[in-house]
Amino acid sequence: MKELITMWKNTRMIVLVAVTAALYAAILIPFKVAIPLVPGFTEVRPANVIPILCSLMFGPAAAWGAAIGNTIADAFGTFGLGTLFGFVGNFLYGYIPYKMWQTIGKGTPIVKSYISPMKSSIIALVSAIAVGLITWLITRAYMQNPQIYIVILSASIVFLVLRFLSIQYLLVLLTASSACGVFIGWGVHALGLVPFSVLANIITLNNFVVSAALGPLLIPPIYPVIKRLGLIYTDVMNESDLSKPKMLGSILMIIGVIGALIVGNWIAIGGYDMGVLGAGFGQAVQGAGGLGLGLAPFILLIIIAFIIM
Numbered sequence: 579m580k581e582l583i584t585m586w587k588n589t590r591m592i593v594l595v596a597v598t599a600a601l602y603a604a605i606l607i608p609f610k611v612a613i614p615l616v617p618g619f620t621e622v623r624p625a626n627v628i629p630i631l632c633s634l635m636f637g638p639a640a641a642w643g644a645a646i647g648n649t650i651a652d653a654f655g656t657f658g659l660g661t662l663f664g665f666v667g668n669f670l671y672g673y674i675p676y677k678m679w680q681t682i683g684k685g686t687p688i689v690k691s692y693i694s695p696m697k698s699s700i701i702a703l704v705s706a707i708a709v710g711l712i713t714w715l716i717t718r719a720y721m722q723n724p725q726i727y728i729v730i731l732s733a734s735i736v737f738l739v740l741r742f743l744s745i746q747y748l749l750v751l752l753t754a755s756s757a758c759g760v761f762i763g764w765g766v767h768a769l770g771l772v773p774f775s776v777l778a779n780i781i782t783l784n785n786f787v788v789s790a791a792l793g794p795l796l797i798p799p800i801y802p803v804i805k806r807l808g809l810i811y812t813d814v815m816n817e818s819d820l821s822k823p824k825m826l827g828s829i830l831m832i833i834g835v836i837g838a839l840i841v842g843n844w845i846a847i848g849g850y851d852m853g854v855l856g857a858g859f860g861q862a863v864q865g866a867g868g869l870g871l872g873l874a875p876f877i878l879l880i881i882i883a884f885i886i887m
Contacts, residue, residue, distance in 0.1 A: 579885060581638045581811075582673075584819035591814055594636040598643025598672070599650065602628045606651035626785045627792040629668065630751060633675035634797065635804045637811030644672030660772075663765030670884065671758035671785065674831060675750050676811070677887040680823035683746040749832075751793065755785035756835035757880060763842065764877060768870035775846035778839065827887030834883055838876035845869050 585591040605625035628647075632640035648668040652661045763778025804810060812820070846869065 579887065580821045581815060581819055582641065585638045585642075585811075585815060588815055588819075590809070591636075591639045591811070594632075594639035594809065594811075594814075595643045595646070598628065598632045598636060598640050599647035601625075601632075602644055602647030603650040606648065607654045623784055624788055624792070626788040627796060629672040630675050630754065630789045630793055631796055631800065633672050633754075634679060635801060635810055637676045637815070638673070639811065640676065641669050641673035645669035658771075659769050660762065660766045663762045666765075667758040667762035667781070670761060670880075671754050673884070674754040674757055674887075677823060678750045678753060678828045678831070679746070681825045681828045682749065747793065748790065751789050752786060753828075753832050753835055755782050755789065756839055757831065758782070758785055760835050760838040760842065760873075761877070761880065764838070764870060764873050773846060774842045774869055774873075778842060782839065824886050827883050827885075830879055830883035830886065834876050834879035838873050838880070841876065842869065842873050845872050 585595075602625055605628065606623060629640055629644035632643060636643070645665045645668045648664050649661060652658075652664060759778045759780075759782030762781055763772075763774045763776075766772045766777055767774035805813075808814070
């Protein structure tokens, strides 16, 4: 993680921070008022693809740029105590992709798919139907309801990833999206502002869906151009200023964010009544402080993973 500090001595990296922050904020701000999801806290965010795209190209500059850009955007409608957690959450959102890609992806994020369009379509359709059925089982609803849209969206995302990017990209995206949602949801819930089960899930899905849909369309044409301009962070920074990636950090990050999402939602829907966490924390688990305490080990694991990465 030393490149988060050493990058500030490189003028071009500082410029890339400014570019990322400006681009992110410029796209976020109009949607603050236009399409809010949780008024005062989050909204529909097509700009969520920017930190992912910039992270794979600009590395540590994207982490700082995403955090600064989100803070600037918050000043136009959602600024408050939650902004502090938003800064950290978006910092992780811009940091995790390039660090994880160094260990599980390597090389350019654009891959030549060896799966035919027909096979990609079949895999995408099967995946989408599976998602739709799981949603149906959870909601006990009929398929003419939102599940149809979920099937279509899932099929589109899986097809795009298979054709233009990679499964590694999907894992990186899921981890980064979850880390952002978990940290912000945990912090805002602990402040007693918005329930974790609402904000964490919305942010995670918002990040994941937008980036999974737009990433495969934007990365293939943009990445080669940035590469030719010599602006990929590995070309801009000295090798001595970059820390060596560690697979352990990526593994711990995946465990931390997925575990936090599962346990956080479990507590939020009343899992403490089953006598597991409830036996240890009693009624405290039901409140804002209780969920904050219940997720504390996972938040600590995320922080440790961040340091190791």
